[in-house]
Amino acid sequence: MELPSLTPGQYSLVYNFMSIAIAAFLATFVYFIFGREQVGRKYRKALLTSGIVVGIAAYHYFRILHSFAEAYVFDVQLGEYIASGKPFNDAYRYADWLITVPLLLVELIQVMALDRQKSRRLISILTIAAVFMLITGYFGEVRREDAELFSLRGLWGFLSTIGFVVILVTLFKEIKDAMNRESGRVGILLRNIGLLTFFAWGFYPIVYMAPFFGWDGGQTEAVIQVGYSMADIIAKAGYGLMIFAIAREKTLEEQAE
């Protein structure tokens, strides 16, 4: 894949967003790992998983940022950042998602504190759907030259969306059941985490479709990188904070009883 040139503004925007993502992941890593004592014993596993997810994400973002910086060199004559010849390794994102997406789903199941058999069954279905979604998505992602919806990129994207829909339908059914069981504030938080999953995860397919919008190469590249970084911050750090809030609320309720 040929890397498009970037204006200094586009380059800085991507670079700084990736750096903010690292800071957000490191901050929430410390918060989830050392804040476990704030919640009851049975919710600590969910916080540990949240911490692992943002920890892995911080690691991958260090690599993505480094790879991005190495892939470009500033051309003084053009006043632009041009491809240095070293490839930009976008596969880090998919490697990251392949590990973190199933863990994010596990986190949510853990904080619901369902019985063990049901948990195991749900985790199996969700993991299979997630892996299917990511592998098909990856095959489409590497075909960035497909600039039309009805292309191989479009087809792989469609297959990937099937996995996403399976995850959403499975989760929403479970969240609805849990909301009926839970009282006021926990119910609201569960509804919010359902909405967050829908909107934050739904943002990825939109970013994936960026090449179809007919922007120039630099714009498309900047939108994809900033878009994925923003989506990752919300879907990992933000999601983890909501898991924390649910665990904390349930702990307070159980202490009150």
Add this chain to the structure above:
Amino acid sequence: MELPSLTPGQYSLVYNFMSIAIAAFLATFVYFIFGREQVGRKYRKALLTSGIVVGIAAYHYFRILHSFAEAYVFDVQLGEYIASGKPFNDAYRYADWLITVPLLLVELIQVMALDRQKSRRLISILTIAAVFMLITGYFGEVRREDAELFSLRGLWGFLSTIGFVVILVTLFKEIKDAMNRESGRVGILLRNIGLLTFFAWGFYPIVYMAPFFGWDGGQTEAVIQVGYSMADIIAKAGYGLMIFAIAREKTLEEQAE
């Protein structure tokens, strides 16, 4: 923005101050995270937040120092450090403040241990004011060529100051109420943290105005970098130490009761 040349003395001063900042942030990170057991359970969240703030600051100072070192090269003939052509990424400071300033405010609210509803309301007001202050400040900061008070830099700075005043007025009212509730030593500590916020945070706008003082480019650059580093050490590590002292004092009082 053209980077001004620096004398070896100016370069070392900036470099060493940034390095001292990193050491101070890493030291206090360890102290806040592993010193949590020194304080009662309800104050541990405040210490965790303090730890996260200095941890994020340490990350950003690594990046700032690296970016500063890359942006200069020593010219043997001139005997000066001249711009290497790689841009110095000043945006790290604002990225850092955008995350840490709201957290510093959260820290103070947490250590006051107010009721949950009041805490949430205060945090909302303070966060909005802080984000406004930083975004308007950033737009002015990138206009370093504006060397007069009545310029766009001056105007953005003025808007930013409105956010700062909202924060101060809100905080001082809250600190005054808390001082009336609290006994001797905790009251004094709360007054001190109010003064620290006023003076340490008030130092930033003074540094921001450095380009208006008519110094040469190298002097202005050195004053801005050293000034911001000093202000960050006091406002993050020093502030966190005072939060620690308040939490410790309150814990001792509660144990005595």
